[in-house]
Amino acid sequence: MVGLGYLEPSTTVVKLGAPGNPDSSRISSLLVSEGQWVEAGQTLATMDSVDRLKAQVAQSEAQVELKKLMLERQRREIANTTQARRSALDRARADIDQSQAEYDRQKTLVDRSFATVSNLEKKAKDLQTAQATRIEMEAALERIEAKVPGTDKSLDIALTEQELLCAQADLAVTKASLELGIIRAPFSGRVLSLKARAGERVGNDGVLEFGGTDEMRAVIEVYQTEVDRIRVGQSVEIRADAISTSLQGRVDHIGDAIARQTVVNNDPASSTDARVVQIYVALSKQDSERVAKLSRLQVRGVFAK
Numbered sequence: 001m002v003g004l005g006y007l008e009p010s011t012t013v014v015k016l017g018a019p020g021n022p023d024s025s026r027i028s029s030l031l032v033s034e035g036q037w038v039e040a041g042q043t044l045a046t047m048d049s050v051d052r053l054k055a056q057v058a059q060s061e062a063q064v065e066l067k068k069l070m071l072e073r074q075r076r077e078i079a080n081t082t083q084a085r086r087s088a089l090d091r092a093r094a095d096i097d098q099s100q101a102e103y104d105r106q107k108t109l110v111d112r113s114f115a116t117v118s119n120l121e122k123k124a125k126d127l128q129t130a131q132a133t134r135i136e137m138e139a140a141l142e143r144i145e146a147k148v149p150g151t152d153k154s155l156d157i158a159l160t161e162q163e164l165l166c167a168q169a170d171l172a173v174t175k176a177s178l179e180l181g182i183i184r185a186p187f188s189g190r191v192l193s194l195k196a197r198a199g200e201r202v203g204n205d206g207v208l209e210f211g212g213t214d215e216m217r218a219v220i221e222v223y224q225t226e227v228d229r230i231r232v233g234q235s236v237e238i239r240a241d242a243i244s245t246s247l248q249g250r251v252d253h254i255g256d257a258i259a260r261q262t263v264v265n266n267d268p269a270s271s272t273d274a275r276v277v278q279i280y281v282a283l284s285k286q287d288s289e290r291v292a293k294l295s296r297l298q299v300r301g302v303f304a305k
Contacts, residue, residue, distance in 0.1 A: 001222070001226060001229060001302075002302050003221055003222045003279070003303070004221055004264065004298065004299075004300060004301075005221055005263055005278075005298070005300075005301055006299060007217070007294055007297045008295050009189065009217075010215040010282065011187065011215070013209050013296075014210050015208075016186075016207055016208055016209075017195070017202050017208075025047050025049070026048040026201050026202070027046075027048070027199060027200055027201075028045075028047055028048040028050060028198065030045045030197060031045060032044050033191065034191055034192070034193055034194055035190065035293060036191045037188075037190050038189065038190075038191065040185055040186065040188045043182055044183045044185055044191070044210075045207050045208070046181060046183070047181040047182075047183075047202075050181040050182060053174065053177050056174045056177070057171070057175055060170050060173075060174045060175075061171060063170065067164040067167045070160055070163070070164075071163075071164055075157060081144055082144055085137060089134065092134035092136075095133065096127070098130075099130040102123050102126065103124055103127045107120055183207055185210065187212055188212060189210055189212035189213060189214075190211060190212075190292065190293070191209075191210055192211055192213075192295050193208065195208055211295060213292040214285075214289075214292070215282075215288050216287070216292060216295075217252065218236070218238050218281040218283065218301055219278050219280055219281075220236070220279045220299075221262065221276040222276060222278075222279050223274060223275070223277075224258050224275045227254070227277045230277075230279055230303065231251065232251050232253070232254065234250065234303060234304060235248070235249075235303075235304040236250065236251060236281045236301050236303050238281065238283070238287075238300070239299060239302065240297055240299040243294075247283055247287040247290070247291065248283075248287060249282055249283045251282075252280050253279075253280040254277065254279055255279065258276070258277060259278065261274040
């Protein structure tokens with residue numbers, strides 16, 4: 001049994017390009033050429049938005065550092081203020097004790113007619129002032145020591161920490177946006193074709209086509225009526241006019257769906273609307289190396305009985 005097909009990387013061919021609206025994307029630099037082998041994560045191209053996004057990342061990083069400094073300052077200020085207000089409260093309590101003692105002494109003198117009532121009234125007023133100051137100092141200390149419910153954090157610290165988290169989230173968003181403007185290799189492989197050049201806008205075909213050609217396979221289309229003759233592990237001989245000797249492979253996977261035929265021969269009388277199943281034939285490492293630069297080469301697959 002014979003079927004027509006083509007060669008492709010075992011990882012399939014992927015289109016790489018700037019996401020989003022293609023009309024708004026222009027290539028700033030193209031760093032690879034057709035046929036070039038690249039490693040996973042290597043930068044292949046950059047978009048014209050990268051410089052602007054780098055500036056936004058720098059701005060976001062500065063905001064994060066600013067919020068960190070503000071948080072540290074807030075912590076120190078609260079620690080210092082808390083100590084100062086506790087000292088002020090201690091002084092207010094001491095003033096009450098002293099004012100109370102002065103009032104009691106003056107009252108005793110008035111009771112014995114050794115002092116006037118006006119002096120007693122002055123001491124009473126001093127005591128009331130000291131008591132009011134203590135209440136004010138207690139309220140001030142309570143405000144600064146107020147905690148977020150369920151935590152041991154002060155309200156001011158919690159607020160500043162949330163501002164820092166917001167700044168860090170903004171930084172993560174800008175870094176992610178920057179990555180969208182940099183096209184990287186998703187895995188080690190070969191640049192199969194370039195679809196756009198530096199300075200051009202990116203169309204529906206993306207920037208380039210890419211595949212892991214270190215492991216190649218043949219995709220052979222078999223008529224739906226003959227699928228039951230195919231089995232996983234079956235030997236397949238791959239032939240093509242462009243290769244001097246045939247390739248040897250084995251059926252690795254049988255497609256799960258019936259599709260319209262995509263590979264046809266030069267015979268104008270041949271069917272172009274046949275229903276087929278794609279059979280994936282794995283090639284040996286040696287044969288993969290021979291055809292690593294022949295992705296999409298039309299081939300014939302001869303299945304062993």
